[in-house]
Amino acid sequence: MAERHPASCAARLRDRAETEGWPADQAAATISQCCSVGLLRAHRLAQGWTLQQAVDAYRTMTRGVARAARVDQEQLRIWETRPARRPRAQTIDLLCRLYETSAEGLGLTGDYTPPTTSTAPVKPIPGLHRNPAPAAPQPAADALDQILDRTRHGVDRTLARATVSPTQLDLLEERLLDLRRQYLVTAPVPTLGLMLPDLEEIQLLASERQPATVQMRLSEMTAVLATLVADALMKLGRLRQSGAWYATARAAADDSTDTDLRARVRAQAAMLPYYYGPLTTAVALSREARILARHHLTPTAAFSAAAEARALARHGDTTRAHEAIQRARDAFDRASTGDPDDAFAFPERRLLLYLSGALTYLGHTHEAERVQTRALTLYGSHGGIDPALIHLDQAICLARERHLSEACRLATSAYLELPPGQRTELLEARAHDVLSSIPERMRSAPAARELGEALALPTSGK
Known part of the structure; x- marks a missing residue:
């Protein structure tokens, strides 16, 4: 077809x-x-x-x-x-x-x-202005049989009708997988331009009546794309729109029967309050994701626990943060990591990114340093926002160890080495966290002033 x-x-x-x-x-x-x-x-x-x-x-x-x-x-x-x-x-x-x-x-x-352009009057449709002739009476039993058959045929037609074929769905999912791979290496603004046309096409299909299995697949695709749109908007600092798209993603995921997807969307949504607040929301979303995924040996179980660990550590809940770190490591060891170049996978480098944040806020700088070094090795030449976030965690650790100038220089280079399209509001906010880790009396030092000047440059979200 x-x-x-x-x-x-x-x-x-x-x-x-x-x-x-x-x-x-x-x-x-x-x-x-x-x-x-x-x-x-x-x-x-x-x-x-x-x-x-x-x-x-x-x-x-x-x-x-x-x-x-x-x-x-x-x-x-x-x-x-x-x-x-x-x-x-x-x-x-x-x-x-x-x-x-x-x-x-x-x-x-x-x-x-159809009538020609002749000036002759058009012949009216027979019976156009007459009242309909009364129907001949039928025995009650025959009438009931007719209604039953007519209704059943209508139901059968509705159930059988679909405006999308299995081949179309497979092609859509192939395009979606390609978008998930491109997402990791494309700046937020152009990636939105890539995703929105496919999302519109999916919604056009979903707006028409489809069989239940088809509708669920369309809902799952909607949840994935809406999550990536929300994530891109978060990176650009468009917080209200990001929150609204995360809510849409959760509604779409809940419309499916995929519990793992429902957990994944919530764990992803926890990033918005983790970076911009309130932290209590980040903890609640990641915990809800962890509970949904707790009986599944999937990367999402590790992702949910790691997201909860990071949020708890930043919130100051030390005991539960340590417990969540252990859960994340245990879950990751039992799960298959999947394609590392898929934005919806959770390879080791992503686990270490989350553990870097958790250990940084727990004050375990030496363990955080080992995790950060391993993570950057795994990212290798993989550019983008994630390695920059790890460098900014390193800078916060240096600031807490009183290596203030080194912390500012590392944060400045991590920020400026990104191309302008990836130098987003999220990175700016995270770099400001480095400045906040420096005692106020030291913020006039040359390295701190240089970082402040770098952050005054326009971002891709402005």
Whole structure:
């Protein structure tokens, strides 16, 4: 089955048809061929009608027509998407009149020839202004049987109808996996431009009735993309929008049956309050994620525990932070790490990034240094925000060890070595944490002033 194009493609063809004066049949045939839709649907798109607008036009045209079929959005969608479900002959004739074409032009049977430009009056539709003839009475049992059969057929059609094929879903998931890989090496602003068109396409499919299994897959894809959008916005310092997108991601994840995904989205969402507050929210979200993932031997269980450890350590809850660190290490040892180049994986280097933050705020500078060195070795030439965050943790440790000038120089180089597109509000906020770790009387030292000047440069979120 060919992949259907977005509605904007039909709109562009419709505009061209109007500009160049194409006949209705030519416009519909072009849309049908280009967008991989049936001729009946193509005629509606050529008119620029939604399903409801087409139904309203049909009802207006057939008002008072004896025995005219009652058509709603559901019925019209079935005729458009399931060629085997053809309307009866009289209804085909009415649809031909609605779109001013022949039944062949609609891909159906029957015929109707639109009026010519002659000045002769148009012959009215038979029975247009007459009251419908009363239906012949039927025995009660027969009527019940008809209602039962009609209702069952309607339910069967609804359950069987879908506007997306398994192949389309597989292709969407392949594109999504590619986006997850690109996310790790692309700056936040361009990565938003890559993700939003695919998210719009997924929502277009999800807005139409789909079988439950298809709907769940679309919800899962929505949860992943919404999480990455929220993360990019967080890095840019757009906190209100980031929080709203994280809420959308959680709602989409909860619409699926994937408990691991529900946990993952919450652990990811905990980053926003970890960096910007309140820390109590970061602790609550990461704990909720850890509870959801506790019976699963997946990287998400390790991620959730590591996120909780980092939030607890920064919040000053030393005992529970140590317990969470141990849970994270134990869970990681039991789980398969997956593809390290996938933004939704949790390889060792990401675990060490989180443990770096936890150990830094616990004041275990020597252990933190070992973790940071190992993490930077694993990142290697992998540029981006994560290695810079580890360098800033190192700078905070140096400041706490009273190596103030060295701390400021390390923070300055970590910040400035990033390309401008990745020098985001998040990095600026984290570098300000380094300055906050320095006694106020020492902030006028040359290295501290140099760091302050670097932070005054524009970020990609401004």
